[in-house]
Amino acid sequence: MDVLKIATAGSVDDGKSTLIGRLLFETNSITTDKLEAIMASSKKKGLDYVDLSLLTDGLIAEREQGITIDVAHIYFSTPKRKFIIADTPGHFEYTRNMVTGASNANVSMILVDARNGVVEQTFRHFYISCLLRIPNVVVCVNKMDLVGYAETTFEEIKAEFLAFAEKVRFPGQEISFIPVSSLYGENLVKTSEHMPWYTAAPLLTLLENVPLEQHLSEEAGRFPVQYVVRPKSEEFHDYRAYAGKVASGLLRKGERIMVLPSGQETTIARIEKFGREIEAAQAKESISLLLQDDVDISRGDMIVPISQLPQQGRQLDATICWMDKKPLRVGGTYLLQHGVNTAKAKVSALSNLVDVVTLGTDTEVAELKLNEIADVQLRTAKELFYDSFAENKANGAFIVIDEQTNSTVGVGLIK
Amino acid sequence: MAIHPAVFPRELEDEAIYIIREVAAQFEKPVLLFSGGKDSITLVRLAQKAFYPGKIPFPLLHVDTGHNFEETIQFRDELVAELGLELIVRYVQDSIDQKKVVEETGKYASRNVLQTVTLLDAIEEFGFDACIGGARRDEEKARAKERIFSVRNDFGQWDAKKQRPELFDMLNGRISLGENVRVFPISNWTELDVWNYIKEEQLAIPSIYYAHERETFERDGQILPYSSFITVSEDELVSTRTVRFRTVGDMTCTAAVESKAVAIEDIIGEILSATVSERGARIDDKRSEAAMEKRKQSGYF
Ligand SMILES: Nc1nc2c(ncn2[C@@H]2O[C@H](COP(=O)(O)OP(=O)(O)OP(=O)(O)O)[C@@H](O)[C@H]2O)c(=O)[nH]1
Ligand SMILES: [Mg+2]
Numbered sequence: 001m002d003v004l005k006i007a008t009a010g011s012v013d014d015g016k017s018t019l020i021g022r023l024l025f026e027t028n029s030i031t032t033d034k035l036e037a038i039m040a041s042s043k044k045k046g047l048d049y050v051d052l053s054l055l056t057d058g059l060i061a062e063r064e065q066g067i068t069i070d071v072a073h074i075y076f077s078t079p080k081r082k083f084i085i086a087d088t089p090g091h092f093e094y095t096r097n098m099v100t101g102a103s104n105a106n107v108s109m110i111l112v113d114a115r116n117g118v119v120e121q122t123f124r125h126f127y128i129s130c131l132l133r134i135p136n137v138v139v140c141v142n143k144m145d146l147v148g149y150a151e152t153t154f155e156e157i158k159a160e161f162l163a164f165a166e167k168v169r170f171p172g173q174e175i176s177f178i179p180v181s182s183l184y185g186e187n188l189v190k191t192s193e194h195m196p197w198y199t200a201a202p203l204l205t206l207l208e209n210v211p212l213e214q215h216l217s218e219e220a221g222r223f224p225v226q227y228v229v230r231p232k233s234e235e236f237h238d239y240r241a242y243a244g245k246v247a248s249g250l251l252r253k254g255e256r257i258m259v260l261p262s263g264q265e266t267t268i269a270r271i272e273k274f275g276r277e278i279e280a281a282q283a284k285e286s287i288s289l290l291l292q293d294d295v296d297i298s299r300g301d302m303i304v305p306i307s308q309l310p311q312q313g314r315q316l317d318a319t320i321c322w323m324d325k326k327p328l329r330v331g332g333t334y335l336l337q338h339g340v341n342t343a344k345a346k347v348s349a350l351s352n353l354v355d356v357v358t359l360g361t362d363t364e365v366a367e368l369k370l371n372e373i374a375d376v377q378l379r380t381a382k383e384l385f386y387d388s389f390a391e392n393k394a395n396g397a398f399i400v401i402d403e404q405t406n407s408t409v410g411v412g413l414i415k
Numbered sequence: 416m417a418i419h420p421a422v423f424p425r426e427l428e429d430e431a432i433y434i435i436r437e438v439a440a441q442f443e444k445p446v447l448l449f450s451g452g453k454d455s456i457t458l459v460r461l462a463q464k465a466f467y468p469g470k471i472p473f474p475l476l477h478v479d480t481g482h483n484f485e486e487t488i489q490f491r492d493e494l495v496a497e498l499g500l501e502l503i504v505r506y507v508q509d510s511i512d513q514k515k516v517v518e519e520t521g522k523y524a525s526r527n528v529l530q531t532v533t534l535l536d537a538i539e540e541f542g543f544d545a546c547i548g549g550a551r552r553d554e555e556k557a558r559a560k561e562r563i564f565s566v567r568n569d570f571g572q573w574d575a576k577k578q579r580p581e582l583f584d585m586l587n588g589r590i591s592l593g594e595n596v597r598v599f600p601i602s603n604w605t606e607l608d609v610w611n612y613i614k615e616e617q618l619a620i621p622s623i624y625y626a627h628e629r630e631t632f633e634r635d636g637q638i639l640p641y642s643s644f645i646t647v648s649e650d651e652l653v654s655t656r657t658v659r660f661r662t663v664g665d666m667t668c669t670a671a672v673e674s675k676a677v678a679i680e681d682i683i684g685e686i687l688s689a690t691v692s693e694r695g696a697r698i699d700d701k702r703s704e705a706a707m708e709k710r711k712q713s714g715y716f
Binding site: 001002003031032033034037041055056057058059060061063069070071072073074075077082084096097099100103104226227229230231233235236239243244245273274275284285286288299323335337339340393394397398399401406407408411 | 422423424426427428429430432433436437439440463464465466467468469470552553555556557559560562575576578579580581582583584585587589590591602603605689690691692704705708709
């Protein structure tokens with residue numbers, strides 16, 4: 001069964017949470033007890049309608065302020081597929097939570113308030129969606145009820161968005177546009193009668209037909225070792241397997257592989273899943289790998305087919321999105337987590353601070369503040385084995401950890 | 416309510432195993448919180464798979480409220496014996512006896528809130544730095560906000576407004592002394608996913624999940640199991656009904672549903688046509704609109 005991951009995006013109050021609530025309502029996915037609870041709290045707030053954003057805005061603070069602060073994950077399914085929706089906040093202050101929700105998405109669903117058109121946060125979120133290389137973007141021009149369901153408004157916003165998008169989108173990224181009213185459920189599940197000029201499919205149909213990324217298995221094989229399984233029991237005395245999740249590509253039994261960083265070569269003797277042997281494992285599968293020869297391997301090492309070696313080195317060039325109040329500074333030392341591997345890293349240079357509206361860049365950058373995006377150059381304490389994010393998402397990203405607070409303070413996408 | 420039968424999406428299992436392996440690799444003293452319910456049974460299976468043919472490299476912890484269904488405890492002990500697992504049990508009764516908590520009184524008295532104290536004490540006693548739990552984001556609106564690795568401060572508290580960013584599948588389990596991490600490997604599973612998994616894996620579950628005859632009474636439109644732990648008023652008539660439970664909690668706060676389900680397929684069938692959510696049967700969630708978030712702030716699972 002297919003799982004499609006969607007993340008919402010767009011400025012504060014553009015109607016993201018309402019749209020998700022309404023989509024679930026229209027697909028009959030809200031149980032009566034949850035619906036009754038939402039009705040009761042809408043009434044308590046003095047509203048004369050049912051505020052479906054309360055379905056995802058589950059925190060006390062969110063309900064008080066009527067805004068989303070952190071990502072909510074919502075699940076529903078149709079006969080076609082299972083959907084996992086990350087409803088993210090639109091407020092600039094919580095951009096890091098938006099990035100959290102978007103990092104795993106197949107689809108970025110960007111909302112625009114038809115009255116306001118494209119605003120700074122729309123640009124920012126689209127820019128981030130492109131950085132994260134989310135293959136599908138669906139732009140929902142929302143609150144069409146407040147602009148008399150006017151086609152011209154929709155077309156103007158579409159044109160404005162596209163003019164910007166052409167400058168940042170990556171080849172192969174799909175962008176679609178759809179006029180909706182989240183509050184009234186127009187064009188969500190059924191085609192809207194108010195907008196006969198829009199003849200394409202409603203949102204749900206569109207989401208049911210978004211192609212899933214098929215190319216993962218075509219990427220280079222990358223197997224980061226998570227855990228060494230050594231039972232040392234009588235029955236499995238000499239058993240030694242390397243457990244992990246295939247990050248990308250395909251691994252086959254009998255294939256020649258190289259272990260990094262040691263550079264030793266051997267052959268995959270056996271691939272197991274809970275003791276059961278399989279012939280090959282593909283991206284995202286959690287497996288155990290048994291090798292022909294006794295080689296020294298520990299957590300954080302990477303196993304790759306000898307025909308598909310990654311890049312290696314102690315210097316990384318990346319685009320970084322900063323997520324902490326304490327700015328990133330040239331000369332600062334951090335811990336870098338690349339998959340399941342970690343290394344100390346020092347910031348050697350910062351450049352090209354991005355202005356997400358004008359797309360201009362500032363070349364002189366002394367520090368990177370919360371929610372800012374720039375290019376960074378890092379020197380790591382040990383050699384890393386990586387790919388560019390554009391070629392291989394799973395092996396091309398890292399997070400930055402502040403060793404004082406242990407918090408995740410940034411995300412980097414390798415060039 | 417429309418959910419669709421579908422088969423279990425295998426990528427959810429791969430994801431959960433990955434998370435459990437990260438716990439074993441990143442932490443010194445992890446523990447798996449085991450309640451005997453379907454979600455924790457699922458976790459045990461996933462942990463078994465993660466380290467096979469090795470043993471699960473951490474113990475199970477059960478916080479026993481003393482108000483459990485007998486069938487659950489029996490099931491727990493059998494499972495632990497069969498798989499050769501290490502089980503730690505800590506009792507809410509002990510926390511009451513040590514005057515750390517005060518037993519609630521009245522019609523709605525429950526030990527559900529009290530168990531947080533017992534849990535936090537156990538975490539401190541053993542120095543657990545990671546607690547794996549079976550909470551799912553689809554259960555409840557505050558749980559929908561949880562990270563997979565969710566950091567708790569040294570008072571066990573969850574600060575919803577200060578959660579760490581969690582990017583791609585990279586899990587940052589670094590903590591300072593005294594803090595611990597709650598880990599939710601089946602965050603992205605729904606109730607139906609769990610049942611489909613139990614079916615596909617042919618996992619045994621406690622008998623109370625299947626239809627059985629039981630003494631029950633009605634309260635606030637729900638069917639509650641009758642037991643010596645609960646105060647029943649005179650106008651609440653106790654009668655025998657054929658019921659089953661959708662979740663396993665305390666006997667004082669877990670409502671039953673009338674059911675004819677004798678096989679797992681029947682359970683799945685009933686869930687598909689249910690109009691009420693799983694936690695709709697949990698009285699502990701109904702105390703207030705933000706009951707779950709408030710309990711989580713104070714260290715509850
Ligand atoms: N008239 C009208 N109002 C809408 C529509 N969609 C949303 N709203 C209203 O817009 C306001 C904001 O909606 P939310 O869904 O909370 O917005 P959001 O994008 O989730 O906001 P954040 O998560 O805080 O960024 C609420 O008062 C909604 O009722 C719509 O289609 N038409
Ligand atoms: Mg919102």
